[in-house]
Structures are given as C-alpha cells and as structure tokens.
Amino acid sequence: MGLLSKKDAALIKDPLLDNNPITIQVLGICSALAITAELKASIVMSISVLFVLGVGNVVISLMRNIIPSKIRIIVQLIVVATLVIIVDLVLKAFAYELSKTLSVFVGLIITNCIIMGRFEAFALGNGPWRSFLDGIGNAVGYGIILIAVGFFRELLGSGTLLGFKVLGDPIEKTGLYAIGYENNGFMLLSPMALIVVGIIIWVQRSKNKSLIEEA
C-alpha cells in the first residue's frame, strides 16, 4: 500500500487477523450471535457497521479535545445513535425498500459494543485520518468473521446460501438430501454461533501461537 505509511497500513491490517475485533478483542459478539443465521443478514450488517464505524470514529476523533471526560460514554452513544437514526430516516424517505431490510439492524448497530469499543479505545486518542483507518479495519475484521459464521450457519442449518438451495431441496429430496442428508436445525439457534466463533478462535490460535494468552 503505497498510499499509506507502514503505521497507517497496520491500522487496517491488524484487525483483520491478529487483532480481530471478534476473535481477539471479543467485541461485537452479541450481534455475531443474533444475526448470523443467514448469509445475507451478515453481509448487510457488515456493510452497515463499516459505514457507522468509519464515520463515527472520525466524528468522535474530531470532537476528542472538547468532550468532557466525565460524560464521554454518553456523548459517544449520542453520536452513534444520531448517525444511525439520520441514515435510517433518509433511507426511509428515499430508499424505502432498502430501509425495510435494514430496519432490524438499526438498534443492533447502536448497541453494538464494537462501535463504542473503538470510540473509547482509539478515536478518543487519535486524529481523524488514523481513526478512520482504524474504524474501517475493525469493521472489515468484524465483517469477515460475521460472514464466515453466517456462511456455515446458513449452509449447514438451512442448506441454502443467500437463499439459493445449494444442497438440493429437503422436501422434494433432491441433491444431497436424496442420499439421506439432513439439515442441522441446531445450527440456526444462537448457541451454535458461539460454537462456530469458538472454532474460528481455536483454528486462529493454533496457527499463531503468539496469540495465546498466558494462563
């Protein structure tokens, strides 16, 4: 990346793997459980978070010198809530169908701990450009895990991907179902998201031993 200095590039790259918000920082777990039953919802949520975290980090960073430290969490909450509501209103007026798809996520974005987490941990102490990069990096890192979990849950739970029946029709018994394969309904329930995230964490840490905390 010629455009970015080495330090800036690390802001984008680190959260993708070695400092991933979900698997290492353990932020944003709640939404990873709630909405990963299908791939489409995971993708929509990832894009929404990318937008809110990118913009939100810049706003907080610009305000960092005037925010009173005693009420900084409340200020952060107001900023993210305002951003999300503005987007929701504008979409409702000009892109109604898109807003219907997103409406479920509005509340989830506001309360998503990854957003507050990055505001608090990064944007409050860094300039706007670096905060923007941090926001994008973390949102993408979050998105990767979300999409991976969504992929496995939808594939194994419903036998579909983005709604397409990739494994055949379970009722007509075609494709894989013809030889006795069954969907695992368990995959659709939230606990399985936690187990899938756990497996990802396990794989990641056994590949990179330096991530393992001292017991």
Added chain:
Amino acid sequence: MSKRTDSNSYTMIFAIVMVVIVGSLLAFLASSLKPAIKENERIEKQQNILYAMGVNENDESSATFVSTSVAGEEFAKYIKKQIVIEGDKISENDEAYLIDVKKQQANAKEGKTRKLPLFIGEKDGKTYYVAPIRGKGLWDAIWGYVSMDENMVVQGAYFDHKGETPGLGANIKQRYFMDDFYGEHLLTEAGVFKGITVAKGNNDPKNEDKTDYEVDAIAGATITGDGVSAMIKKDLALYVPYFKSLKK
C-alpha cells in the same frame, strides 16, 4: 492536573448544547422527511394488499410487489370496493386501507367499537376479500394481509414484521412460508371459525392437506410463528359475521 474539560460547569454546558443541537437536528430532519415517508408507507400498504390477492411480480422463489410507480393504478384497477365494518354497520370508504389497525385494536381494548376494514378485489373474474391483521412477534409488531374467498378459504397471504430475527422469525415474509397458507380453510365444515395454526411437526411439510387448519412452522421461530397463529385467529374471527351475512 486538571483540564478545562474536567470542570463541572463545562460538562453541564457541553451536555446542554449537545442535546439541543442533536435534538433540533433530528426533529428538523424527521419533520421535513415525514411527507415522503408517509407516502412510501401508503404505497406499501397498497402493494401489500395487492400482493395478498395475487397481484404481484413473483418469480419462482422471490416475493416481489408490483412496482411502486404503478401501485396506485393497479390498486384502483383491482380493488373494487373498500368497506368498513363497525358493529352491524357497513359503510363504503375509499380510504379504508389507511385505517390504522393498531389504533383500532387499542380502541377495542378500551371498549370502543373497532373499525374493521375489508378490501374487496376482483381478478380474473374471481372475488377476493382482503383483511388486515396485526399482532406480536418475538421482538416487536408483526402484521399482514390475508385474502379469502367468500367461504373464508385463504387465497393468499402477506406477512411482515418490524424486528424479528433475521434468518429465523424474519422468514415469515418468505415465499415458502406465505405460500403455505394458500387454500387453507379458516372455517370448519359446520361453519365454525377455527383459524390456522403455525404448527411444529404437523407431518405435512409440503402442505398438501388444506383442511388440517395447520401450516408447517419455521425452525427456530417458534414465538414468531405462535404470533402469526394468534393474529390470524384473533383478527380474522372478527370478520366471520360479515362472511356469514354474504351467504344470506
């Protein structure tokens, strides 16, 4: 070491200024966008009603409304009559589709008469009676439109929700769920209202038995499914007297 931003008075002033700015910004935005949002909701209602009576642009698996630009036209073309049932009184009202079902349910709770809108449409020589229903899902409101023939046999259904879980409860607005309602009977042979239950393990996943008063539930969406059963039983039962009066 104390910073300027640590003092109590600064904190107070900051909080007040911020609340005023954010509050007026949101209030301004909300009121200036309100007409556009209302218009979108109005068109959506027309699309929903048309969808329930089979006027839509569905392809093999997706649920697609008629496009927003022609919704008004199509609505006028297919919906022949809109009536409001109030106790024994039945009146015609061309804006019946704008009646707020939530408000009417609240009225009914307070002991006032509930206005029941019913939209009578005609397509290919067949008459459809479309009724709105509304209830509670797992997280928030769910609602829908059910179209029936004069024997209260379901001819189509559209469901929607405000905040059901994506991939689970939110799937009530998927074709595979909504299409199951087609042909289901609401009345027993003796003419008693029985409704339709969203049932687990009804041994009829292809939904071939249309007189079992059951459709197959969605895995992982028990409470949303129960909400669908409840709103069908509660709200559609109110229309039974009207359908009985058609037979006389």
